[in-house]
Amino acid sequence: NNEDVESHRPHLSGFVVRENSRIASNFRSQGTLDEYLSQHGIIGLAGIDTRSLVRRIRTVGALKGVLSTSDLDDQSLVKKALASPGLVGRDLVKEVVPSETVNWQEKLNDWSRCPTQKSVEKQAEYHVVALDYGMKWNIARHLRELGCRITIVPGTATSEDILALQPDGVFLSNGPGDPEPIDYAIKTIAELLPEVPIFGICLGHQLLSLASGAKTFKLKFGHRGANQPVLNIATGRIEITSQNHGFAVEEASLPDHLEITHRNLNDDTIAGVCHREQAAFSVQYHPEASAGPHDSRYLFQQFHDTITRCRSATTS
Template sequence: MTTRTLLLADGTHMTGEAFGADRQVTAEVVFTTGMTGYQETLTDQSYNGQIVTFTYPLIGNTGINRDDMESLFPTTAGVVCREVPRLSSNWRDRQSLDAFLKVHGIPGLAGIDTRALVRRLRTEGVMKGVLLGPDADLEVELERLRETELPTDQIAQVSTRTAYPSPLGGHSVVLFDFGLKHSILRELGKRGCAVTVVPHDISADRVRALAPDGIMLSNGPGDPKSVPGVQEVIRELQEEYPIFGICMGHQLFCLANGADTYKLRFGHRGFNHPVRDLATGRIDFTSQNHGYAVDPASIRGTELEVTQIEINDETIEGVRHRRLGSFSVQYHPDAAAGPHDAAHIFDDFIALMDAGRPARADLAPRSDLALTEGTH
């Protein structure tokens, strides 16, 4: 058995069994509480550049299939879990987790006390970590780890570089790609939307040339303040089109409207987060994956109103623009993986486009638009 060690920036280290790719990686170490959906988690680009710790003790028992990918290629930096089975079994199984990680260059660590690791991260907050081989000098590596600056251009790493369409008919939706999950496209497709996915740094004029009925701001990794140019584009477009933001899109929508964000101690990552709608009292269990949240005090004095909160810690989970009706949610209503309680939020977006569509009925997409030239 080959060993591997996880070394945290506070000096904590845990040694266990190596699996996946044979390489050393340095990244932020986070944890997720989902009991299912490890494939969706690993291919969710909101985890870009992070070492993901699974709290559920057995990961990989159903293997990897072709249908549950949330992106074409995973960009997760590393995987930590309690146990990885030697054999996987499911009628859709095409590849073991170990083989999947090797193909995509992602190292894994198993056989450690993940409960102790999660307690550490909950107490001290998420922190930098490095996955090391068996012969590493821990003192040298700790000094190097503490000096390492992690990249901040995570959205630029995962966003598409060229726009691309998925035409179906019905409502025309422009979807900003900050690291989108394929399940968002599936939910819009179920509702007959023709979606054009565009780069995160596209200009407002290029979006106008597509003459959308509505605009979606996708999920994505990292700090929302790392892409300040997007805020001005959102401010321009929200005056003309209905906007719906998810996760990173929610945070960017709030920043564009004068609110502020802050980093959570250990974030919300999992599929069991209860969210209360303040108007109706309805409680939905939701899928979440974010390390930042909107500051409630910063909402005062803006045109935003809080619509939903997280029951566990009362963080903001939804806002609506008082004058324009555009809205955003911090969780993932596309529910991949996770409960489907909040899928109705997509219907609210459809209704918002229905209400705003007549004002733009005379517009038509420009046939000469070069989608491959969609960036600034």
């Protein structure tokens, strides 16, 4: 349904499913899966043993693949899959980045909010500029729910463009692929670090780490799913998180001014950092819970509190 979409269009190249349900029976549904894929020109493949496919990927790591409705020759398709460029070294952000600036107004709806959470009307205290590298819309809804005024700008924006908007805080969004080729974003973030509080999610976490002097690497087994356990080092609590990434921050490369705040308990990789010298922090996972658990939604309030502290420090 249109109420739950997280972008202006889906950005996947293909969709594989064990069995395609031809009946849309949910009371909120506005069409079938097949209709949705057809509407957006996405190839879908049904009748695949997806459990077997997942077992293979979990054993050997991420693999190249190809879907075709015209070329059905096995050898030809294997050659095409092997010739595909893969993810490493590609700037996929430019394929999904928006072309225009958006002044975001929408808050959380009843289906995005926790059952015990009520919508509270708050004054738009702070102006947050969000750098969109492929941003999920529920992130903007969470920030708006806190009373922030949200301006979403293309991820290609320069630090001059951003600072001209006079933000109280800057948000670095999620996005696709390898962060290292996105040199323009890394440069922008490095220039913003001493100027304004920063909060990053997923790709934004990796870009903040790169801008702070760390390195990233491609995971053999990417983190996918809505049940990834993460340790909050400060509190000792375990958060069940939603994750979807194939790269991570390299711990051996971490400079002294970056502190590890969260760890993925499946493989002990870095799941969150904070800057010891600047008002900046980030996490590798998705706290906006769309879809996924709500364990980490406190991070949005943490960002709001960080802005408050910085504003208090400059006015005192």
